[in-house]
Amino acid sequence: MKDRVLSASPLRRKLRYFCLFAVNFYIVAHVLLWYGFDIKPWGKTAMTGVPALIRGNINSAAIMVAFIIASVFIFGRAFCGWACHIRGILELSDWVMRRLNIKGYMKLRRSNILLNTRYAWLLRMSAFAILLMPVALYLKKHSFSLTFDMRSPAPWTDLPGNEGLLFASQAPFNMAFSYNFSEIVFLVVLTLVIIFTATFFLNFFFGQGAFCRILCPYAFMLALFDNINPFQRKITRVGQCSGCRQCAASCPQGIDVSREIHHFNGKVRSRECIKCFTCVDTCEGRVLKDTSVAAAPQVIPRAEYDRRPWHNEFKNMQSIEAIGPTLDFVSIILSVFCGAIASRLGGFWFFVGTIVGFVVIRLTIRFLSQLIRGASIVPQEK
Ligand code: SF4
Ligand code: SF4
Ligand code: SF4
Secondary structure: OOOHHHHOOHHHHHHHHHHHHHHHHHHHHHHHHHHHOOOOOOOOOOOOHHHHHHHOEEOHHHHHHHHHHHHHHHHOOHHHHHOOHHHHHHHHHHHHHHHOOOHHHHHHHHHOOOOOOOOHHHHHHHHHHHHHHHHHHHHHHOOOOOEEOOOOOOOOOOOOOHHHEOOOOOOOOOOEOOOOHHHHHHHHHHHHHHHHHHHHHHHHHHOOOHHHHHHOHHHHHHHHHOOOOOOOOEEEEOOOOOOOOHHHHHOOOOOOHHHHHHHOOOEOOOOOOOOOOHHHHHOOOOOEEEEOOOOOOOOOOOOOOOOOHHHOOOOOOOOOOOOHHHHHHHHHHHHHHHHHHHHHHOOHHHHHHHHHHHHHHHHHHHHHHHHHHOOOOOOOOO
């Protein structure tokens, strides 16, 4: 199928790319102001606000997380689609791979094969629980106490080079930094390159947006607040759908949009939706809109979808590597465990360790499985 993502309404797509770029630009500017020019308006704004909130530390990160959660009640996971810096780098990897026209990836992308089993919530929950473990340990030692400090933590906390060391102070090996301007720039570039490389390989093996779909612990947290508010804006059918499924083929999250609106009163209910509007812009009939009003009834006859989206595992959407829930669960737990070991080097390395662990474990399972069965376990493109 032709890549309609590239040809559909480029304006909104470009605006979204711009927003994702701007978030990364903001982070870099914040770091340079803080460390290079000693201008310190507020501290780190990141998802690290979750443990801070739990500990009772009201800081800039905690306030940002509270805003993000509030936004999910109204817009769904639009934060993921428009304002998450990791998503920005992930989209950049996708863009680079499309430009390079990497055959295997393009094939994977066209089939929209992403790892998304019906047990994904269990895997995510495990990742989230493991992420919260240090908080639980902290709370065991220190009692909950309400504090307020907008300048804490510093913007580079948990990242390579924090406190003048490449890794955390307890790491078995290290390298010192003096925080002059060129070293700050080097650390920022190094961090971005590491994130880019990790997401590049994850996308390459498991499809577009794989980190968000498989490993991100915060996706589970945000999804918890999705679909609660009955007036939440959702991708909605506002016209007559022909059933062409262009929308489904274009969704970067692998959602079978067409089936969703067929089964759920004209609304996309999937908690994977990040409000990127690619489906809206791809639909030539202008059938979709992001709104809280009721959907238009479908009066024109259309091919029936007898099975619900998650039943459609080997065709197009909501698709998987069919290795079963047990191996899914084991591979995620093991990769999060790899992340926990890597986090001895600092919080940032949890991200890298989890991705590297996941890629290695899944490829090993793939290889062994093919060896035993003598056939591919990955659904082939139709
Ligand atoms: S799922 Fe996680 S990494 Fe992906 S956009 Fe959302 S918060 Fe960011
Ligand atoms: S919503 Fe639009 S793109 Fe999707 S199946 Fe219907 S007509 Fe086709
Ligand atoms: S359903 Fe539409 S808006 Fe939601 S993630 Fe998929 S393409 Fe984006």
